[in-house]
Amino acid sequence: MKKVIITAIVVLVLVIGGGWIFMRMMSGGAGGNMPGQGGGMMGSGSGAVENRKTNNFSGEEKPLPIPPLLEDENPDPNKAEFTLVAQTGSMEFLKGKPTDTFGYNGNYLGPVIRVKKGDDVSIKVKNELDEATTLHWHGLEVDGEDDGGPNSGIQPGTTWNPQFTIDQNAATLWYHPHLLHKTGEHVYKGLAGLFIIDDQDSEQLDLPNEYGVNDIPLIVQDKQLDENGQFAYNLGMQDVMMGLQGDTIMVNGAINPYVEVPKGKVRFRLLNGSNARIYQFALSNSQDFYQIGTDGGLLEEPVKLSNLILSSAERAELIVDFSSYKEGETVELTDQGLPFLKFVVTGEEKGPKELPAHLVDIPQVDESMATNTRKFVMSGMGQNVTINGKQMDMDRIDEKLKLHDTEIWEITNDGMGMMGNNMGMAHPFHGHGTQFLILDRDGNPPPPNERGWKDTILVSPGEKVRAIATFDHKGLFMYHCHILEHEDAGMMGQFTVEE
Incomplete structure (x- = not known):
């Protein structure tokens, strides 16, 4: 009864306060009736996209900053050594008003770490903040001791x-950081960067690569x-x-940016690095x-897509063909119709004429390979968010x-529970230490x-x-909602992988 009352109060507060409630907009999961396959929403196969009003193009346009590639300090071609320094900084996002920021090796965000499959990697992460932090390699398959979760705190002045x-x-x-109860704030202030892996197969493909x-x-x-x-x-x-949603969209730390692109096909490595916002990208x-x-x-x-939905922490590699544009012509990247990044086409043509019809081989999923099926039920909103009815406890292995x-991990969004499981928020579920293949959404491919x-x-x-994965790295790992304010509120659990 107490839970019902709390949930009812939450809904009432959201309605009175003008907060958005994410309503489920699809019937039949990701099947043929999925919104977007006829030109509407496309991408995640799920979820409404409801956000606060955003007003972006209100100032001077600026060139898009391109994050630098972090220098490899080891000349051995099979080894890579890097240094990252978490530090405070200042950026003038608004003219004449410096913003206090966090960054890696600079004022805001961090450099791109680029490595090859098979590389032996060593990264020295020094904390020059005046508070503890961590550094999590999101999507990297490594042992738990190297994963950088909340158990791997880096104290000020240590490496x-x-x-x-x-x-x-x-x-x-x-x-990005993963400190317990502080992930949202640290990422919001600027601690994030890309980590790119190359391999022999990808390098042999005729894809844009400059x-x-x-x-x-x-x-x-x-x-x-x-x-x-x-x-x-x-x-x-x-x-x-x-989850915290702002009214201004930034790209690579810039408001109202433009970027010059050559005629022809251009590759964009797109990260939703926001704390909570779900984007619907289109041209x-x-x-x-x-x-x-x-x-x-x-x-x-x-x-082929007309638009793409990405929730917090999801990435997508996209190809846009600018070959039909005249020099100086422009087109904009938008979120739900709001432009926030301008592409300016130059006269020079670069890259492949055609995309490869086949990119890589992905193994066929055989459900009989699974030794176990685990269920993860995400519920609630605000301070009452849970997974399987529990909130994060550093002393408990779930x-x-x-x-x-x-x-097989079966992930369910229970919505508002007894108030109706079709009401509530969409939640992005993230598991550490492995990569998953999605089997189905509500029984549909x-x-x-x-x-x-x-x-x-x-x-x-x-x-x-339902998603399937093989766990080839040992140690302690996390699973959680990647709305960072929900993660910080306790929508997270721990799992171990042992021999």
């Missing part, structure tokens, strides 16, 4: 030095800047309930584009797995652009998603 071998295929991953020219990283985040230009990470009721002229990669690597073949076992490796899976209210 953490994880070492591991890259044993997964080419992919666009990322890194970094910063026709292979461009896009870290998309929404921010709330107060009247003094500061990041307003002061959580109100709606922020606690829904302003409704031009189609192709998705070639998901969270954990390339798809088997390019998938699940115990065996090394090298293949398991995933859409074509979700048939690749995934580490973050958006689940709509009332929806059940």
Whole structure:
């Protein structure tokens, strides 16, 4: 009875306060009736996209910053050594109003770490903040001691030095803090960066590959800047309930950016680096584009889309063809129709004339390989969010797995529970230490652009998603909602993988 009363109060507060409630917009999961297969929503196969009103193009346009590639300090071609420094900084996002920020090796965000499959990697992570932090390699398959979860705190003035071998295929991953109860604030202030893996197969494909020219990283985040230009990470009721969503969209740390792109095909490595916002990306002229990669690597073949839904922490590699544009013509990347990044086409043509029809081989899923099926039920909103009815406890291990076992994880969004499981929020579910293949959404096959490796899976209210994975790395790991305010509130659990 107490739970029902609390849930009812939550709904009432959201309605009175004008907060958005994410209603489930699809029937039949990701099957043929999925919104988007006829030109509407496309991408996650689930979830409504409801966000606060955003007003982006209100200032001077600026060139898009391209994150630098972090220098490899080891000349050995099979080894890679890097140094990352978490530090405070200042950025002038609004003219004349410097913003206090966090960054890696700079004022805001961090450099791109780029490695090859098979590399032996060593990364020295020094904390020059005046508070503890961690650094999690999101999507990287490493042992728990190197994963950088909340158990791997880095105290001020100390250095953490994880070492591991890259044993997964080419992919666009990322890194960010994962300190208990502080992840949302640290990411919001600027601690995030891309982690790119190359391999022999991807290098042999005829894909755009000139970094910063026709292979461009896009870290998309929404921010709330107060009247003094500061990041307003002061959580109100709606922020606690829904996750913090700002009214200004940034790309690579810039507001109102433009980027020059060559005629021809251009590759964009797109990360939703926001704390909570779900984006619906499209081009302003409704031009189609192709998705070639998901969270954990390339798809088997390019998938033609008119728009793409990405929840917090999801990545997508996209190809946009600018070959029909005249020099100086522009088109914009939009979120639900709102433009926030302008592409300016130059006269020079670069890259392949045609996309490869086949990209990589992804193994066929055999459910009989699974030794176990585990159920994860996400429920609630705000401070009452849970997984399987429990909130995060650092002293409790929620699940115990065996090394090298293949398991099916059944992830359900219980919505508002007794108030109706089709009401509530969509939750992006993230599992550490492995990559998943989605088996089905409510019994229907995933859409074509979700048939690749995934580490973050958006689940709509009332929806059940089944995914399969093999756990080849031992240690302690996390699973959680990747709405960072929900994670910080306790929508997270721990699992171990042991021999």
